[in-house]
Amino acid sequence: MLPGNTSDTVHQYFSYLVRHPAFLGALIGVLAAFSQALLISAGGPEAYGFCVACHTRDLVNGMTNIIAGTSLALAPISGNAVLPVMSVAGVLIGAYLSARMYREHRIKRGDLKDYAIYFLGGFIVLQLAMIFGGCPYRAALRTGYGDITALAFIITMAAGVIVGTLLMLRQAQKEDA
Amino acid sequence: MATGILPTGVAVYAVPLVTILLGILIGFLAQRSGYCSIGGFRDYVLFRHTRLLSGYLALIVASFFGYLLFWFLAPAAMEHFFWALTSDPMSPVPGAPGGLVPVAYLLISVITGFFVGFICVLLGGCPIRQTVMASEGNYKAGFFFLGMCLGSIIFAAYVSGWFTILMRSIGFGG
Known part of the structure; x- marks a missing residue:
C-alpha cells in the first residue's frame, strides 16, 4: 500500500469507529469508572459516573437549590461539590456541536398534543427512574458493578x-x- | 467513606468540570452514532439489527472491565466493587429511596424496568436519545427533556416522600 493511502485508511477506520455505538458504549463504561476513581472523595453514590435521569435530577435540583435557596434532595456528590454534576448539560452541548458541524441540525415541530404526550412521558419516566435509582445507563453501570x-x-x-x-x-x- | 485519586478539597471543584467534559464527549459521539439503549432492543425485535444493541451490551461489559481496571489502580475508590459479594447480594447500590427490605428493591426494579422500557419505546427513544434529539432541534424530544426537569423537582419535593410512606404502609419498610 502507498504511504499516501495509509492515512486515508486510518482516517476511514477512525470515522467508522467514531460512528459505531459499540465504541461509545465501551467508552462510557471506562470513563464512568475513571470518573468514579477520580471524584469519589467528593461523595457517593458508587457506580454514578454517567446517568441521564439522575444527573438531570442533580443538575435541576442543585441549581434550584443554589438560585432559589430551596433544599431539594440530590446525590451527595452534587450536594458537596461547588456545582452539581454537569454531564447532561455537556450532552446537550456536545450533541448540538456535532449536529451543527455535520449539518444535521433540523427543526422538527409537532402539534400541541405531541408536546403534551412527550412532556408527560418524560415526567413519568423520570419518576420511575428515580424510584429505581437510575436510567438504563446507570442500570448498566450498576450491573457492571455487580x-x-x-x-x-x-x-x-x-x-x-x-x-x-x-x-x-x-x-x-x-x-x- | 471512599477516597478517590483527587483529595476532597480538589474533587469538589473538579466535579462540574470533569462531568461537563465527559458529557460533551458522550453527547458528541452519541449524536454521531445514534446511540440508544431502548432502540437497540427495538431494532433487534423489529429487524434483527444488532448495531445499536451492541452499543448497550458493550456498555455493560466495558463498565465491568473499567471498574475492574480502576479497582486495581485505586482500590480505595471502589469500596464495594463486586457489589453482590461485598454487601447484601439482593440490595441495590444506593441512589434510590432507602430503608426498604431487599425483596422490595427487586420488585421495584422489575416493575419500573418494564414501564421504563414500555413508555420509552412508544416515545421512540431512551433518555439520552431524547436529550440528543432535543439538541438536534426536535421539539417533541425537547418537551420530553422539560418533562424530566419538572419531574425531578416534583419527585424530590413530593413523590419521594409519598413513595416511602406507601412502601412502609404495605410492610416493605426495612
Whole structure:
C-alpha cells in the first residue's frame, strides 16, 4: 500500500469507529469508572459516573437549590461539590456541536398534543427512574458493578420494549388493513 | 467513606468540570452514532439489527472491565466493587429511596424496568436519545427533556416522600 493511502485508511477506520455505538458504549463504561476513581472523595453514590435521569435530577435540583435557596434532595456528590454534576448539560452541548458541524441540525415541530404526550412521558419516566435509582445507563453501570437488582431492571426493560414494539407493530398492521 | 485519586478539597471543584467534559464527549459521539439503549432492543425485535444493541451490551461489559481496571489502580475508590459479594447480594447500590427490605428493591426494579422500557419505546427513544434529539432541534424530544426537569423537582419535593410512606404502609419498610 502507498504511504499516501495509509492515512486515508486510518482516517476511514477512525470515522467508522467514531460512528459505531459499540465504541461509545465501551467508552462510557471506562470513563464512568475513571470518573468514579477520580471524584469519589467528593461523595457517593458508587457506580454514578454517567446517568441521564439522575444527573438531570442533580443538575435541576442543585441549581434550584443554589438560585432559589430551596433544599431539594440530590446525590451527595452534587450536594458537596461547588456545582452539581454537569454531564447532561455537556450532552446537550456536545450533541448540538456535532449536529451543527455535520449539518444535521433540523427543526422538527409537532402539534400541541405531541408536546403534551412527550412532556408527560418524560415526567413519568423520570419518576420511575428515580424510584429505581437510575436510567438504563446507570442500570448498566450498576450491573457492571455487580448489582443483581439492576440486572433484573435491564431484563424487564427488554421485556417492556418487546411488548411495546409488538403493540406498535400490531397497530401499524391494523392501519394497513 | 471512599477516597478517590483527587483529595476532597480538589474533587469538589473538579466535579462540574470533569462531568461537563465527559458529557460533551458522550453527547458528541452519541449524536454521531445514534446511540440508544431502548432502540437497540427495538431494532433487534423489529429487524434483527444488532448495531445499536451492541452499543448497550458493550456498555455493560466495558463498565465491568473499567471498574475492574480502576479497582486495581485505586482500590480505595471502589469500596464495594463486586457489589453482590461485598454487601447484601439482593440490595441495590444506593441512589434510590432507602430503608426498604431487599425483596422490595427487586420488585421495584422489575416493575419500573418494564414501564421504563414500555413508555420509552412508544416515545421512540431512551433518555439520552431524547436529550440528543432535543439538541438536534426536535421539539417533541425537547418537551420530553422539560418533562424530566419538572419531574425531578416534583419527585424530590413530593413523590419521594409519598413513595416511602406507601412502601412502609404495605410492610416493605426495612
